[in-house]
Amino acid sequence: MTDAEADPLLAALEGWLGKPLGAPGLAPDEVNRSMIQHWVDALDDRNPVYLDEEFAATSRFGGIVAPPAMLQTWTMPRPRIEGIAERGGAPGEIGADNPISVLSNAGYTGTLATNSELEFERYLRPGDRLRSATQLESISNRKQTARGLGYFVTWLTTYTDGEGEVVGRQRFRILKFQPAPAGAEA
Amino acid sequence: MSGEAARTERPSKIAVGDELPPLELPLTSTVIVAGAIASRDFMPAHHDRDFAQAQGAPDIFMNILTTNGYVSRFVTDWAGSGAMLRNISIRLGAPAVPGQILRFTGQVTDSRREGDEQIVEVAIRAANDFGDHATGTVVVCLPRDGATA
Structure with missing residues (x-):
């Protein structure tokens, strides 16, 4: 069986x-600098390839890149905050x-x-x-x-x-x- | 504002068995909430203590995106800005909660040449008073030059 x-x-x-x-x-x-900066500050991750344009240009990446774990x-998805706890944290309605x-x-x-x-x-x-x-x-x-x-x-x-x-x-x-x-x- | 200078240099020589400088992260609600919102994770268990406790958790706890973010930071703080991560593979354990120190440790478990790159595997562990929060492996590639073992 x-x-x-x-x-x-x-x-x-x-x-x-x-x-x-x-x-x-x-x-x-789109991937954007503002959200990268928010993450960099929240996690205090000071790798210069994420925000330092001048440094990043000389790096293997040739310009700034997003932290990979992002x-x-x-x-x-954009969350609908109202009622989010009642939905168990789901950002919107979820099907069964x-x-x-x-x-x-x-x-x-x-x-x-x-x-x-x-x-x-x-x-x-x-x-x-x-x-x-x-x-x-x-x-x-x-x-x-x-x-x-x-x-x-x-x-x-x-x-x-x-x-x-x-x-x-x-x-x-x-x-x-x-x-x-x-x-x-x- | 962090006073630390960003690390742009990588270790001069990498060998199997090398230990990474540990990262000790005193966790507060602010640290956990900041990570959750920066990663756009609005699950109440990561910012609402009442909700978390009603679910059986001791307190709010770090979301997985943030855990991965700190693992990434821990490895590149050591490997330098020339590093590029290929893989972060973790097994999840105890929740990371406020009021405890989350301590990251790591050790090089493999290092091999692949073209112009050195591919380095690091075994990582993030632990707190409860035990292991996350354990796993990070694969990172570094440019080869004369200093690479």
């Missing part, structure tokens, strides 16, 4: 493998037709981020306008974990520039789990 036969929920979730998760995103703004920042919601509705309501992997093909320059597309990459068999019974769900977001060239990727894994009953030790 295959895993999918033994676990109808897993079989249903596997239908999403390789398919887009949500609509592709278009960055609200990759996901550029395509973050996705594997995460299916797992939540099946009782696997807990969410724990476990892994992040960022790959950079090139650093971004002011003027780049990114698109992102996310697909479900893998779902584990149901596992007993320290948090409870659950599934590891991995998705891959690919970021492209205005010419459609891939500039970076992010692989992200979460555990969706059944929280232990109230009062029980985790």
Whole structure:
């Protein structure tokens, strides 16, 4: 018997493998110096290639570039602040037709981020306008974990520039789990 | 305003086993909120203590984009402005919360030539009083010159 036969929920979730998760995103703004400066100040990251035009011109990049870890920042949707706590932090309304919601509705309501992997093909320059597309990459068999019974769900977001060239990727894994009953030790 | 001079030089010689200068980050709510908003992450768990505690967290906690940002800063503070990161791969653990020091340590685990570049792998760890907040690997490329081992 295959895993999918033994676990109808897993079989249903596997239908999403390789398919887009949500609509592709278009960055609200081009990569720009103001947002880079905001990040540089918030993280006190003084690498001169991010803001010092003169220095950056002499660097391998030939001009200022965005801190690489900002990759996901550029395509973050503009948030609707009102009601954001009630939506669990979602910037806008989210549909129920996705594997995460299916797992939540099946009782696997807990969410724990476990892994992040960022790959950079090139650093971004002011003027780049990114698109992102996310697909479900893998779902584990149901596992007993320290948090409870659950599934590891991995998705891959690919970021492209205005010419459609891939500039970076992010692989992200979460555990969706059944929280232990109230009062029980985790 | 930071008084530190930006590091533009890279280490004169890099060898497997080298340790990076540790980065000790005293976390405050301000540090965590500043990172969350600069990365455009408005999840309430990263700025609203009541919300975070209602979710079972001890306090607001650092968002993953900010963790990746500090990992990047930690490595390029050492590697210098000629460095280009290729990959940041982390496993997430304990939450990074205000009132604790988040301490970044790292060690070179591989260094190999690839054309005109030296590809260096660094094992990194960010830990606080709870244990490991993030552990993983950063791959960074540096231009080769006579000083590169």
